[in-house]
Amino acid sequence: MTQRLDFFANRVAMLATMHRKEQAIAPLLESHLGVNVAVPSDFDTDAFGTFAGDIKRPSDQLTTARLKAAAVLRQTGESLAIASEGSFGPHPQIPFVACDRELVLLIDRTHQLEIVGEYLSTDTNYRSQIIHSPADALAFAESVGFPQHGLVVKSGEADEHILGKGITDADKLLALVEVALGQSPHRAARLETDMRALYNPTRMAVIAQATEDLVRAIARSCPDCGCPGFSAVKQFPGLPCSLCGTPTLLTLAQLYRCQRCPFEQRLPGDHGFSTADPSYCPYCNP
Ligand SMILES: [Zn+2]
Ligand SMILES: [Zn+2]
Structure with missing residues (x-):
């Protein structure tokens, strides 16, 4: 413990987020590492890809997290950064089960360290569905934990575009669904769960589990020199x-x-x- 505190205690850890991930990450890192987690006021993570698909992610999950960490260090001039990146899709071993893989990365330029925490969870509401009526929309919404979890409304045609994101209000949802259905010759609209952390408490909980894994990874120190993050x-x-x-x-x-x-x-x-x-x-x- 003393060793780790020597590395990180009282340092500022810049968190590269604009989706309130500090809610999941900051309490764990502050209590275990003694750092002060700070969030830059004007950091745009959408440049590194969005879940709604309007901006593509530049690279794989770990590389994208590294790019975010490097950008926040450049922007703030600090030496310690935390970045997190999620990925959703079918479970690698269990077909037809959706999963959320969350990664939380620590980059320390002072000690030249990169330490990764990871968590794979089947607890996710990651879903998307074509609907044809307001009743369909409400049924989908209820099945994915709305309104505690936000929704994305897209037009239902081949050239999908986003009509609204972060929707947590039933009236607003129904109004957007009416617009989408009205624009569509087949009266089709697409609903998706909003996977951004601040609209998705289930994902926020998995980010906290990945942060716990990061804390464990940092705690594994080199048997020879005591450096944190002795990793496979x-x-x-x-x-x-x-x-x-x-x-x-x-x-x-x-x-x-x-x-x-x-x-x-x-x-x-x-x-x-x-x-x-x-x-x-x-x-x-x-
Ligand atoms: Zn055998
Ligand atoms: Zn060592």
């Missing part, structure tokens, strides 16, 4: 089958590397198993 940089497959011992694709070991000194360590995979279930075995279950 490489995975080795080959966890043996519990029946026949054949190596499987599951992680056998991970290589941890210090960001400051040359110290490296090979440790078991973080799933907590010493053998694999035979259902993963290419010999027992081809």
Whole structure:
């Protein structure tokens, strides 16, 4: 603990957000690291992509978070930045289940550190639906946690455009739906859940879980020099089958590397198993 406090205590951590992510992130980082989280007043994260699809994300999730962190450091002249980035889509292992992968990144220019926290949750209301009537709209709204969760209304035709975002008022929703249906020859409109953190308390909770993972990652310090953020940089497959011992694709070991000194360590995979279930075995279950 002392070691980490030495690194971060009483420093200003600039949070690259305009969607009130400080609500999820600031209390955890302030209590665990002793930093003071600050949000720049005029930081435009929409330049790095929007969920409603009007601006494309420039790159993958981690690279986009790095770009946001670099931009906030440039803009403010500070040395410590926090950026977060979410991604929504089908779960990688469970088909037809939507999931939210949240990433929270710490960049420390003073100590040349980059530490990542991550969380994958199936607790998300990420959904989109074509509707044909105000009744359809209300049914969709109710199923996704409206009005605590905001909605996006789009025209329902091929060249979709956004009629309204961040909608948390039923009258406003119905008025926009009427406009969208009236513009459409097929009386179709598209409704989407607004995934911006300030309109989505479910997502805000997953961002807090990713922040907790970041706090854990920072707490893993190098056994040799004590530098925070001793992290896995490489995975080795080959966890043996519990029946026949054949190596499987599951992680056998991970290589941890210090960001400051040359110290490296090979440790078991973080799933907590010493053998694999035979259902993963290419010999027992081809
Ligand atoms: Zn070290
Ligand atoms: Zn086997």
